[in-house]
Amino acid sequence: MANVAEPLVAPDQEKETSTKDELEPGYLVVCWNDPVNLMDYVTHVFQKVFGWDRQKAERHMMQVHEQGKSVLARESLEKAEFYVHQLQKYTLHATMERDA
Amino acid sequence: MKRVSADDKAIIFQLSTRERDMLVQILQTYPVVPPAHQPLSQELRDSQVTDYQRLLEEALAEQRAANKGHLHTWLTAADRFQKSKPGLRFTLERTDSEWLLQVLNDIRVGNWLQLGSPERTGLMPPKLPPKFLPQWLAMEMSGYFQMIILEALEG
Numbered sequence: 039m040a041n042v043a044e045p046l047v048a049p050d051q052e053k054e055t056s057t058k059d060e061l062e063p064g065y066l067v068v069c070w071n072d073p074v075n076l077m078d079y080v081t082h083v084f085q086k087v088f089g090w091d092r093q094k095a096e097r098h099m100m101q102v103h104e105q106g107k108s109v110l111a112r113e114s115l116e117k118a119e120f121y122v123h124q125l126q127k128y129t130l131h132a133t134m135e136r137d138a
Numbered sequence: 139m140k141r142v143s144a145d146d147k148a149i150i151f152q153l154s155t156r157e158r159d160m161l162v163q164i165l166q167t168y169p170v171v172p173p174a175h176q177p178l179s180q181e182l183r184d185s186q187v188t189d190y191q192r193l194l195e196e197a198l199a200e201q202r203a204a205n206k207g208h209l210h211t212w213l214t215a216a217d218r219f220q221k222s223k224p225g226l227r228f229t230l231e232r233t234d235s236e237w238l239l240q241v242l243n244d245i246r247v248g249n250w251l252q253l254g255s256p257e258r259t260g261l262m263p264p265k266l267p268p269k270f271l272p273q274w275l276a277m278e279m280s281g282y283f284q285m286i287i288l289e290a291l292e293g
Contacts, residue, residue: 075243076281076288082288119194123198129171136181
């Protein structure tokens with residue numbers, strides 16, 4: 039198994055059984071700071087998972103580093119779960135939270 | 139270890155036999171992070187999220203099993219490490235770079251967890267008990283290989 043190098047894309051097709059709550063972009067994808075993940079690695083992962091340029095990825099990486107966390111995306115439940123899965127595949131400390 | 143050449147398909151590194159032995163040795167410890175290590179959410183607790191949490195854990199477990207299988211094949215490829223002067227040449231196909239970075243980071247984070255999640259990495263703690271030396275070494279060496287691969291991908 040080998041991962042493709044292209045940016046990962048969240049699923050656009052929602053399940054027919056999805057509820058209104060699941061479809062609304064009311065969930066935040068959050069990356070939390072930890073002392074172990076290397077800064078260049080975190081930048082690289084953000085570029086790969088979200089398809090961002092290096093500048094934007096570095097901005098979010100520095101926010102994680104300096105402020106303890108960064109909100110990376112605001113998505114539906116399904117897409118937020120997808121992104122958290124991708125980030126956790128890279129062993130980043132990422133969760134999804136409800137947008138207050 | 140350092141990059142010596144690259145093209146669209148692969149990056150060639152030069153490394154010493156000691157670095158090769160260290161790389162193989164730490165890769166063979168994969169996976170190190172415990173299953174269900176991370177929650178899907180820190181705040182959400184409803185049944186919907188519980189279902190997603192279960193699916194996430196299953197997906198990550200499948201991913202780790204696939205990575206472990208691929209790792210064995212990858213390490214035993216006859217042309218993975220070739221003799222060169224000086225040392226060895228190591229070929230990393232670009233299609234393997236993301237997978238290898240994930241494996242190395244699992245090893246780094248997993249050993250960091252075994253060390254008790256210290257606030258500082260990079261310098262050996264002055265009072266590190268000798269029994270934790272292998273974990274500290276694996277954490278630092280996996281970070282070392284990660285940085286070289288990341289720099290090679292950038293360059």
